[in-house]
Structures are given as structure tokens and as C-alpha cells.
Amino acid sequence: NGRNLLFLRHTIPAGSWSEPALLIDGRGILLTFRAYVGEQLIHEFGRMNSRGEGHISGISSHIIPLDIQHLSQTLVIHVFSDYSNIGIRGRVYIGSKSSIYQSIVRKDINKLVIGIFMVLIGLLDFFSYRHNIKTTGAIPMFGVLALALGLYTINVTTLKDVILFAPVFWFNLYIVSMTIIPVGAIGFVWQTFRARPGNFLHRLWILHAVYAAVCQLSFLLALYALAPISIGTLLLNILRWLLILEMFMIIGIISWDAFAKKDAQARIYLCGFLPVILAGIHDSLAGLDKIESSSSYVPWAMMVFILSLELIQRRLFIKVQNRLKKYTAQLEIKSVEKEELLRDLHDGIGGLITNIKFISEMGRSSTSIPEMKEALANISEHSSESLIEIGNFMQSLDEDDTDWPILEAKFRQFGEKLLASRGMIFHFSADIVDDIKRPDPVLFLNLLQIYKEALTNATKHAKADSVQVHLSADAANLRLSVQDDGIGFGKSIVHGKGLANMKARAQKIGGALSITSRPGTVVVLELPLKQNHP
Numbered sequence: 001n002g003r004n005l006l007f008l009r010h011t012i013p014a015g016s017w018s019e020p021a022l023l024i025d026g027r028g029i030l031l032t033f034r035a036y037v038g039e040q041l042i043h044e045f046g047r048m049n050s051r052g053e054g055h056i057s058g059i060s061s062h063i064i065p066l067d068i069q070h071l072s073q074t075l076v077i078h079v080f081s082d083y084s085n086i087g088i089r090g091r092v093y094i095g096s097k098s099s100i101y102q103s104i105v106r107k108d109i110n111k112l113v114i115g116i117f118m119v120l121i122g123l124l125d126f127f128s129y130r131h132n133i134k135t136t137g138a139i140p141m142f143g144v145l146a147l148a149l150g151l152y153t154i155n156v157t158t159l160k161d162v163i164l165f166a167p168v169f170w171f172n173l174y175i176v177s178m179t180i181i182p183v184g185a186i187g188f189v190w191q192t193f194r195a196r197p198g199n200f201l202h203r204l205w206i207l208h209a210v211y212a213a214v215c216q217l218s219f220l221l222a223l224y225a226l227a228p229i230s231i232g233t234l235l236l237n238i239l240r241w242l243l244i245l246e247m248f249m250i251i252g253i254i255s256w257d258a259f260a261k262k263d264a265q266a267r268i269y270l271c272g273f274l275p276v277i278l279a280g281i282h283d284s285l286a287g288l289d290k291i292e293s294s295s296s297y298v299p300w301a302m303m304v305f306i307l308s309l310e311l312i313q314r315r316l317f318i319k320v321q322n323r324l325k326k327y328t329a330q331l332e333i334k335s336v337e338k339e340e341l342l343r344d345l346h347d348g349i350g351g352l353i354t355n356i357k358f359i360s361e362m363g364r365s366s367t368s369i370p371e372m373k374e375a376l377a378n379i380s381e382h383s384s385e386s387l388i389e390i391g392n393f394m395q396s397l398d399e400d401d402t403d404w405p406i407l408e409a410k411f412r413q414f415g416e417k418l419l420a421s422r423g424m425i426f427h428f429s430a431d432i433v434d435d436i437k438r439p440d441p442v443l444f445l446n447l448l449q450i451y452k453e454a455l456t457n458a459t460k461h462a463k464a465d466s467v468q469v470h471l472s473a474d475a476a477n478l479r480l481s482v483q484d485d486g487i488g489f490g491k492s493i494v495h496g497k498g499l500a501n502m503k504a505r506a507q508k509i510g511g512a513l514s515i516t517s518r519p520g521t522v523v524v525l526e527l528p529l530k531q532n533h534p
Helices: 097-128 130-136 141-155 159-163 167-193 200-223 229-260 264-287 298-365 369-397 404-420 441-460 497-508
Strands: 003-011 020-024 032-037 040-045 062-065 074-082 092-096 425-432 466-473 477-484 512-518 520-528
Touching: 020 097, 040 062, 062 097, 092 097, 097 130, 097 141, 097 159, 097 298, 141 167, 141 298, 159 167, 167 200, 167 229, 167 264, 167 298, 200 229, 229 264, 264 298, 298 369, 404 425, 404 441, 404 466, 441 466, 441 477, 441 497, 441 520, 497 512, 497 520
Parallel strands: 425 466
Antiparallel strands: 003 074, 020 062, 020 092, 032 040, 032 074, 466 477, 477 520, 512 520
């Protein structure tokens, strides 16, 4: 059935240890075993029946106390294992109990600290994104990967068994971390470099999440003797090969982004992953006895890799925060613009409607036919002006309709319509650079209102025969000039409400309005666009 019963025999060396002990290191014996010296049972692990058959009982290292009289005798370990894990995994040491503990601490303290550090980084990432998890259900894959790598690093230490001897717990933790590592690795690349639902990486991530659940279920069933351990072992071996193949795929994707797209995040990823490759090569050569080394640099490389991913996370977070700040600032600007537009709506259209109401009341109370006709004519004129004001206001609300060509067309259309009906000559010219930023709604509406007021004054009060209008704008400045050949404005007009409104509008958009009224009136608006409307 794929399981094996075997006896391991070894002569215990003689020595001068006061408290001799035997250490079975490196995740110990996978299933169950009994240790004998002669006929004496000195240690047992797991559940083994009378025929010597047992079931998986977790993963653990074991420190077996020995008596001095056991030295130089034969140690027999009766093992019940599966085919892929025959015998003892890792190394066997003998020495004093205190020296064994000291050796474990020296060998594993760095790994344990690194593992705990990565676990804390993962938990911190979950804590940082807890609001997003609650609102959107999206789990940060960096946190998943950091947590899984941290738990895996802790699990491969012997020190963890000294601190907490819980083989079943550590075994489950090993399976969870081993199966979740590819989930986090694929998920991080998907979320960071190919964040589109339904693409290949997303589907692969879903597959790994399901596969992780199946692996965990198979090993849980094996723990309770409801399924053979060989199924779980097969699934785990398949996962290892898949992970190797997918690492090549991930490196290919990241390398393309790093060199073809010149993505800074991808380059950081490659720099962080390079130590993992080098450390893996080192440990593989050491395991094959090609080089002499008793140290493993993989945990350190994993920590460097996680820190590089954390750097990517921070960079992306800062980028998103800057976008949010920019968007918030834009919303505040839009809010101010809307308030200005509503104020203009109240002052402009509200005043016209008030005049219409006042004139209609006067006309209704009048008994004279000529007065009633005059009132109706005034109502019609004010109604037309109101419709124009409403049209301008509605257009200013749509940013797509507040561009310079549209403003030019509005200037030309209004001037031709107003002056042609009075038999006046209208000249209009514009000089606007191509790459200038479009005017915002407040600027658009106020320029239009200032222009209309200037032309209206020229037709009503200046007694002009012709009007010349020139509009120029570049990235830094705007200049609007309206010049007529009339007799000029009287003092009542210069100090009147209309010109005061024009100056107030100019000041509102950060400009300055100058009026020269003599035979021939010149109205000039100058506005620094770069400072006030970036």
C-alpha cells in the first residue's frame, strides 16, 4: 500500500558525556517510530499498533535521552514510513543534552527570528489593508506570501520543537505554508503587474487556492487515518514541480516588464529574487557535497526578497496616496468652481428673473396700451437674456464644452449677432497657442460674461460704428481687448454697476481690468493663466 516497515540499526559511539542524548534533526521521521537499545524501549513517537503499523503523527525533531550504559550498544529504530520518506530525514547527532540544546540555538536562532519577522510583516500588511478587506473582500497577496514564507521558515527549524513540541500542529502548519506560498507568489504578481480579473495569472491563482485546500484536506484525512498518506505526498510533490515551473514563468513575466517596459517595480522584484536563486544554488551544492558548507543562506535570501516586495508595496501605496491627494484637490477645486457658478447663476439669472417679475407687475397694473407694450418688450428682452445666461451656465458645467475653440466661437457668434442687428461693423481675431490647457468652468463663464458686458456697453452707451475684439492666450497669460470708435462712456457708466461687475469678475479669476474711455473706448482684461489656472 505504499508504506514501509523497516529497522534502522546503528552502534552508539562511546563518549564521556554526563547526560548523553540522541538528536534526530531536520523534521525527524515523518510517520511513527520506536527506538530500542537492546530489548529496552527508550523512545516512541506516534501511534503504532501491535503489528508495528502506524499512521502519520506529524513532523518533529526528537531529542532522545540516553543512559551512560547505552553507549557502545546497538540502537534500533523501528520505523513505519511512506515510500517517499524512508528512514530518518535530516541528520542524527549524539552528545550531551546541554551541548545539543546549545547547538540547536546557535544553528536555528537566526532562522527563527527571520521567520517571526516575516510573519509580523505579513500580519502588518493584513492590518494595514484591513479596511479594504472588509469593504471589498480583496486580500493582499503580499501579506499572504510573507506569512507563508515566515511560517515555512519557522517550521524548518529544530528550535521550534524545543520551544513547543506539537508535531501535529507543526505538520499542519508546514502543509498550510507549503501550499499557500504559490498562492501568495502568483497572487502578488497578478495584483501588482497584471491586475485584471479573468486573465491567465488570475485563473492560475484561483487554481492554486483550490489546490491548497485539496492538499490540506488530504493531509487532515491522513492524520485521522481516513485516507492514505501517499495521496497527500503525491499532491505535495506535484505542487513542488508546479512551483518550480511557475517560478520560471514569473521570472519571465517580471523580466519582460523590467527590461522591455522599464518598470521600476519589476526591477526591484528581480533584485530581491536574485539572492533567493543564489542561496538555493549554494544549498543544493552543499547538499550534493560539491562544496563544504554547513550554513544555509535561504532564510536570509527570503528575508531580502520579502523586504524587496515590501518596498514595491510601499512605492505603490505612496503612488496611490498621491493620486488620492491629487483627486481630492481636484474635487475641492470643482467644489469651489460649482459654488462660484451657483453664485453667478443667482446674481445673473436671478437678477433677470427679478426684473421680469417687476416689469410684469408694472405692466399688469398699467392701463395704458403703450406702457403695456413697452413692458412686454422688456419682458421679452429679459427673457431672451435669461435663456442665453442659462445656456452659458449649462455649458460651463460640462468640461468638454469649455475649450478655447468653443470660447472663440461664442465670442464671434455673440458679437456678430449683437452688432449686426444694430448695423455695426464687428472685427474679431484670436491668437491662442495649441497646447494651452483648457479653461476651467469658472474662467470660461467669467470671460464670457466680461466680454458680453463690454460689447453691450459699446452698443448701448458708446454710440460706436465698429468694434474690434482681440483674444490672445499662451501657457502663461491671457489678454482680451475690446475697442470701439464711439464717443466713450459717461461718468455714470464708468462708475455704474455693469463695469463694477466686470471688474469684480476679473478680480475673481485673478485678472485685472482696465478701461480707457475717451472718443474710442478700450476695455482690456489681462490674466496670468499659469499662476491662477495651472
